[in-house]
Amino acid sequence: DGRAFKVQKHVHSYPHSWRTDKPVLYYPLDSWFIRSTAKKERMSELNKTINWQPESTGTGRFGNWLDNLNDWNLSRSRFWGTPLPIWRNRETREEKCIGSVEELYNEIEKAVESGFMSSNPLKDKGFVPGDMSQENYDRIDLHRPYVDYIVLVSDSGKPMKRESDLIDVWFDSGSMPYAQIHYPFEKREKIDKGLAFPADFINEGVDQTRGWFFTLHAIATMVFDSVAFKNVISTGLVLDSKGNKMSKHVGNVVNPFEMIEKYGSDAVRFYMMTNSEPWDNLKFDPLGVDEVRRKLFGTLYNTYSFFALYANVDGYEPSVELVATGVPTHQRPEIDRWILSCLNTLIKKVTAEMDDYDPTRAGRLIDAFVNDDLSNWYVRLNRKRFWGKEMSDDKRSAYDTLYTCLLTVSKLLAPFAPFYADQLYKDLGGQKDSVHLDSFPVADNSLLDTELEARMEMAQKITSMVLALRRKVNIKVRQPLQQIMIPATSDEQRRHIEAVKDLIMNEVNVKQLEFVEGSGILVKKVKCNFRTMGKKFGKLMKGIAALMDGLSQEQIAQLEKEGTIALALEGQQVVVEADDVEIISEDIPGWLVANEGNLTVALEVQLTDELRQEGMARELINRIQNLRKESGLEITDRINVVVAPNDQTDAAIKAFGTYIGTQVLADKIDVAPNEGTEVEFDDFKLNILINKN
Numbered sequence: 001d002g003r004a005f006k007v008q009k010h011v012h013s014y015p016h017s018w019r020t021d022k023p024v025l026y027y028p029l030d031s032w033f034i035r036s037t038a039k040k041e042r043m044s045e046l047n048k049t050i051n052w053q054p055e056s057t058g059t060g061r062f063g064n065w066l067d068n069l070n071d072w073n074l075s076r077s078r079f080w081g082t083p084l085p086i087w088r089n090r091e092t093r094e095e096k097c098i099g100s101v102e103e104l105y106n107e108i109e110k111a112v113e114s115g116f117m118s119s120n121p122l123k124d125k126g127f128v129p130g131d132m133s134q135e136n137y138d139r140i141d142l143h144r145p146y147v148d149y150i151v152l153v154s155d156s157g158k159p160m161k162r163e164s165d166l167i168d169v170w171f172d173s174g175s176m177p178y179a180q181i182h183y184p185f186e187k188r189e190k191i192d193k194g195l196a197f198p199a200d201f202i203n204e205g206v207d208q209t210r211g212w213f214f215t216l217h218a219i220a221t222m223v224f225d226s227v228a229f230k231n232v233i234s235t236g237l238v239l240d241s242k243g244n245k246m247s248k249h250v251g252n253v254v255n256p257f258e259m260i261e262k263y264g265s266d267a268v269r270f271y272m273m274t275n276s277e278p279w280d281n282l283k284f285d286p287l288g289v290d291e292v293r294r295k296l297f298g299t300l301y302n303t304y305s306f307f308a309l310y311a312n313v314d315g316y317e318p319s320v321e322l323v324a325t326g327v328p329t330h331q332r333p334e335i336d337r338w339i340l341s342c343l344n345t346l347i348k349k350v351t352a353e354m355d356d357y358d359p360t361r362a363g364r365l366i367d368a369f370v371n372d373d374l375s376n377w378y379v380r381l382n383r384k385r386f387w388g389k390e391m392s393d394d395k396r397s398a399y400d401t402l403y404t405c406l407l408t409v410s411k412l413l414a415p416f417a418p419f420y421a422d423q424l425y426k427d428l429g430g431q432k433d434s435v436h437l438d439s440f441p442v443a444d445n446s447l448l449d450t451e452l453e454a455r456m457e458m459a460q461k462i463t464s465m466v467l468a469l470r471r472k473v474n475i476k477v478r479q480p481l482q483q484i485m486i487p488a489t490s491d492e493q494r495r496h497i498e499a500v501k502d503l504i505m506n507e508v509n510v511k512q513l514e515f516v517e518g519s520g521i522l523v524k525k526v527k528c529n530f531r532t533m534g535k536k537f538g539k540l541m542k543g544i545a546a547l548m549d550g551l552s553q554e555q556i557a558q559l560e561k562e563g564t565i566a567l568a569l570e571g572q573q574v575v576v577e578a579d580d581v582e583i584i585s586e587d588i589p590g591w592l593v594a595n596e597g598n599l600t601v602a603l604e605v606q607l608t609d610e611l612r613q614e615g616m617a618r619e620l621i622n623r624i625q626n627l628r629k630e631s632g633l634e635i636t637d638r639i640n641v642v643v644a645p646n647d648q649t650d651a652a653i654k655a656f657g658t659y660i661g662t663q664v665l666a667d668k669i670d671v672a673p674n675e676g677t678e679v680e681f682d683d684f685k686l687n688i689l690i691n692k693n
Helices: 036-047 055-067 101-113 169-174 188-192 206-210 212-224 256-263 265-274 286-314 334-355 359-386 393-413 418-427 450-472 491-499 501-508 530-549 553-562 609-630 647-664
Strands: 051-053 086-088 095-097 151-153 159-162 199-205 229-235 481-486 510-515 524-528 564-569 572-577 581-585 591-596 599-604 639-643 666-671 677-680 685-692
Touching: 036 055, 036 212, 051 055, 055 206, 055 212, 101 151, 169 212, 199 206, 199 212, 206 212, 206 229, 212 229, 256 265, 256 286, 265 286, 265 359, 265 418, 286 359, 286 393, 286 418, 334 359, 334 393, 334 450, 359 393, 359 450, 393 418, 450 481, 450 491, 450 501, 450 591, 450 599, 481 501, 491 501, 491 510, 501 510, 524 530, 524 553, 530 564, 530 572, 553 564, 553 581, 581 591, 609 639, 609 647, 609 677, 609 685, 639 647, 647 666
Parallel strands: 051 229, 199 229, 481 510, 639 666
Antiparallel strands: 086 095, 086 159, 151 159, 481 599, 524 581, 564 572, 591 599, 639 685, 677 685
């Protein structure tokens, strides 16, 4: 009788527009579907043949979508877009789906003959079936509202009107491989013979799992029983620096064009490709872009500028094929052979990462080579080789080696920084009009020397550790120290260090490098990683931690050497790996100790009077050399030096006067009051006067 028993409000979650925060109203509509479920299993089978990056998207998000696939809702109730090409008589339920403009043209002709159309609008516009020219197709418009005026005739002679819906725009996107060449009406062989399909590689955001990725795959499977793409990188989202989704509404959107204008397109591009894996969300931080601009592109620019400065002075001209006509590689100094080995190792590793569709790791490899190996090690250690007046074999070798590195880096960098790489390539006189027309580098295995690379890597690692220890107690590199001690964990490690011993001592400015044996000098302790070991050992973890705390120095040495140690606990044997723990060394009086993996370095930081005097002598050399530059003296000019009295500098001049004079080309160094330039030291100032002799 129409009476309500009870009326009340019910609070529930409700969809809102992510753009406007307004409530969204859903209501049911009649729709057209593609029965994609008929090919559901085949889609899953073909998906397993695709190389997904990351693999988890293909097996997880996309794979799960296919496993739970529903029929594809094809139609949309909109005005703008591709009209659904289905004409229907609602009474007889007769239907026609039109497959081409030519077919539509002919069907309209039938409708004209049947009296349902007064004329053929396509013919009226001058359209000629079979003419695939742009000019012919520009004569007609098949969108709404024009296509809605077309009435066709059914096989039983009844009028048919077009279904008013449009096609889902993702159907257009999924048809891209075929639509781009007007298949099947033109260039059929490109699809039928596999010349333009399937794609070798595509790339889009992870949000396209149910969009472009699916529609490409679905249409290719249903129509061609094939994949639409062989390899795919599914990229994450670009978030703000705090990890929040960018939104105009929130006001945290970073304008990409402002970033490009400020830092350059290549810096933005390289940052986005190397800051995180493409499939991970990127927390975009402009400070990170600036760091890439300075550290990679700035370093590479400075390295090229150094090369160009001396190459132009010496009139250096690189040969077309350096390996064939330059200084033979086997006759080059070890440092040259090392960097060329590193370069070819880089080529192999970058190629492998690119072949595996991982540009992030490839870009990071290039960055590390430019900064760590080329600039900070090779160029810094070889500056003096470019200073000589004559073009000796040694100097030529240095030029050839650095040129080869820079030119190869420009080619490796081309996919990551296309504009910068092209400019560097042209500045170096590359053989092609553009780096992008040249071949990608191929590694020369004959130049690889893994033993040499291992030795030099050891030198770099020890140098870095010692310099970090110096910074820890604020002792400059110009201040010489007495010695470093290293407990070698293997004969191989000792052999590598011995081979670069002199280089290490020179780089870190110490008098001695000694190997220590036994456990009496450096005391080590083991620190368990409870996060990883807890998952592995569970309730045994507490007992294992106690055993690890009680390891003897011999047992710790065994763990370092063999990488594992077996322990007996509660009647069972457990094996602890070196990767599960951190081995640390305790500092000893007058020394600082650093650990990195199985490498331990102890640095003696106790300063004697003699070491202090030599350090001050080096400080004096630095100040006098700066005064030479400021005075405009030629590098060969001899000088006389007068240094104002000071206890520290007086002692240094007395002990190392000859050494100072040799370094600054001084015939005489006097200690006396003067009206020279005031220079600053750590805790005092004094005047230094220099005169050309």
